[in-house]
Amino acid sequence: NHSAHYLGIDFGTSGARAIVMDGDRQIQSQITVNFTGKQDGEMWRSALFDLLIQIPPAQRQQIQSIAIDGTSSTVLLCDHQGHPLTAPMLYNDSSGAGVLDQVKAIAPPHHTVISTTSSLTKLLWLTQTTPLPSSAPSHFLHQADWLSFLLHGKLGASDYHNALKLGYDVENLCYPDWLQQLEVPVRLPEVFTPGTPIAPVSAEMVDRFGFPSHCLVCAGTTDSIAAFLASGASSPGEAVSSLGSTLVLKLLSRTRVDDARYGIYSHRLGDLWLVGGASNTGGAVLKMFFTDEELGDLSPQIPSDRPSPLDYYPLPKPGERFPINDPNLLPQLEPSPENPVEFLHGILESIARIEARGYHLLQELGATPLTQVYTAGGGAKNLAWTKIRSRHLGIPVTPSEQTEAAYGTALLASSQV
Ligand code: ADP
DSSP: OTTOEEEEEEEOSSEEEEEEEETTSOEEEEEEEEOOSOOOHHHHHHHHHHHHHHSOHHHHTTEEEEEEEEOTTOEEEEOTTSOBSSOOBOTTOOTTGGGHHHHHHHSOTTOTTOSTTSHHHHHHHHHHHSOOOSSSOEEEEEHHHHHHHHHHOOOSEEETTGGGGGTOBTTTTBOOHHHHTSOOSEEOOEEEOTTOEEEEOOHHHHHHHOOOTTOEEEOOEEHHHHHHHHTTOOSTTEEEEEESSSEEEEEEESSOOOBGGGTBEEEEETTEEEEEEEESOSHHHHHHHOOHHHHHHHGGGSOTTSOOSOOOBOOSSSOBOSSSOBTTOOOBOOSOOSSHHHHHHHHHHHHHHHHHHHHHHHHHTTOOOOOEEEEESGGGGOHHHHHHHHHHHTSOEEEOSOOOHHHHHHHHHTTOO
């Protein structure tokens, strides 16, 4: 259906973006809104409506389905009508650290919810510190759940990507016994497969934005999974390396791998698993020594087909989790040659070595062997680095087809993933 359009909406850390995609996966519009001031429900709502109103009306009328992604573990409490009762707790908010012992007491050892920033920790903290209305049940929702609710009006639906860090059992598709036994004074969301239609857009949204009345709002996902989906990776063995401030690896696998020692965990993706690990090395170290302009000028001068003799472990500060678990690991950036091209070559080569070691570890722990690596993030455009990485990985390395999370979420809405 060539006139069918699909809308993906991404709520990231610093702004929100909408992408309208047609049935041939071509982008028809792309709209960005930057966040200003403090994030709360009111601000999210106006950012969402701001994006929607900027989509050309003729395209809005063609939209068959919509999905929204949000930052993982960004949550809030709302009343039975969906009005926020609290300011949202953002992905990196660790003010619930005081209840971590309670989380440890109920969750299985090494579970991914055992963290000061997990959704479960935030749930316990919020319900113990927020006065709740007694007249009707309150709801606990993730950012993407609440924003989707604004569109379809059905309160209490989530997806199993957002719900992973709440403790949802993605293997058996249920809340595990230990979580069901937990007595919290709020309702937890019903959890759906990402991309599943939840409900049509509400009459109010049809009136306001001119969506077709059959337009469906689908269960969403998290921003980092959406970015993975955008890459075009879809077969077991395909992976995406994100070369941003940190180095994040995600490998599509037939088998699930979880290892708390290295911070490795798996998201479910249909019948497959998305196995991920994150290193503290990455662009933040490059930024300490080079401007983006210098990186652009110096990189083409690197003899990328020859290995650098420099063996570094670039870190912005001591401590590493993956692929080496050592909270005291020291940055290793010596000796530093006078020639900046040689120094940069040494750093890029060393990060490439860590990337290869990371994929090696994921496979050693049982993930499907690597066949192809796509690249996202600020380092993706660096061709010299791509060659160096391909040499270390021994397989093709290509830039991602698309890197915008909103594109991945539009694919999810079109059920093409
Ligand atoms: P994040 O969103 O994680 O902060 P980005 O994906 O925006 O990061 O990437 C920013 C990083 O990319 C910076 O740390 C910067 O040093 C690095 N970077 C920018 N240009 C280049 C380049 N040409 N080669 C390698 N790295 C680069």
